[in-house]
Amino acid sequence: MDMRRTAFTVTVDGSYAAWLALGRGTDGWFPERWTLDGPEPYAVSLPGSQPEEPDSEVLPLSDGRVLIRRRVAERYALSLLYPTGPGTGELPLGTIECPYLSLLPPAPDGSSAYALVHGERSTTLWRVHGGAGGPELLATVQGRCEGGAWLDRSGRLLALDRELEGLTKTVVVDLGRGGETSPLLQITDKSNDRLLLAEPDSGLLLVRSDAPGVDRLGWGVLGSSRPVRFPECLLLPDASLTPFAAQPGQGLSPEECSVAFRVDRGAADSWVGVWRPATKRLRQFPGPTGWLPGAGLWTACGELRLPFVTAGVPCGLARLRMPGEAGAPEPGGETERAVPVVEGTAGTATAGAEPDGSAPARPVPLQQAPCARTP
Secondary structure (H helix, E strand, C coil), X not given: CXXXXXXXEECCCCCEEEEEEECCCCCXXXXXXXECCCCCCEEEECXXXXXXCCCCEEEECCCCCEEEEEEECXXXXXXXXXXXXXXXXXXXXXXXXXXXXXXXXXCCCCCCXXXXXXXXXXXXXXXXXXXXXXCEEEEEEECEEEEEEECXXXXXXXXXXXXXXXXXXXXXXXXXXXXXXXXXXXXXXXXXXXXEEEECCCCEEEEEECCCCCXXXXXXXXXXXXXXXXXXXXXXXXXXXXXXXXXXXXXXXXXXXXXXXXXXCCCCCXXXXXXXXXXXXXXXXXXXXXXXXXXXXXXXXXXXXXXXCCCCCXXXXXEEECCCCCCCCCCCCCXXXXXXXXXXXXXXXXXXXXXXXXXXXXXXXXXXXXXXXXX
């Protein structure tokens, strides 16, 4: 079986994914694009004239092309890759000279791509594809920023975790106002508050903060005046949780929005956790054989899709219907199995409502909110 990296990135609409693969009989890493919106998933290799460095980054676009970021001496080179018959086409986008550049998660429009350039005292935000020309500097944010989550379907509001004066807080960069920066998470003056995941349709936010006294997972709603809540069911004594996907299309029902977590216990087996604020319970399932831990997507109808690789299925997508959903029986135990699991097939992944062109609402900072603990 091929050796694979686990940095597996899916477009917002669920149509494509990309990562670096190390194929059998090759001398190094090469980009691989997965098509996920057909009757069955399939992979296309996009090797260049020489193997890629393992620290290269790839980002799928909704038109099927893959953006790649390569380090070349003191610069970062950006290109678009696409299949051309038996070979790989490549369109250079330009270079940026800097100490370190990281790609941001896929933009909601599927055609633009953004990156952060990390400096000692500030971070700059760049549009590296989708603008008028080559890489375009959009904003400068004081402090060192990482992460990145889009808060709206129009691609205007970008949340970043900023480290400044020894504390980490999440801020919002408004691309519709020339990169204006404003606070989003400030649970207490002295707490470290990070945004882990944002679902634009419902406004559900998953955060990690040490405001309760220890580092814990919490949730809030964008624009809400209610405090961030820290459910006891998301505090596991023997495992760590990392959210990786949230169900779109929930509109004004953030408490009904399902969230999928990677459950790490230090064992070889991979587990999936599923939680909704309304249920106040974390369900745990064994992941499908060969699952790429921390990769997957929800559909608006409530189906969780997890990519996997086995010796017999080099490109597979498991489709899981959660217990308690329509068409799925309700299990009785704490350790459950999602049903059904159909390996190696994929359906169209719907990612919620399209933007209507109106300006998004300004986020109300989750600021100075008391720490509420819930079951």
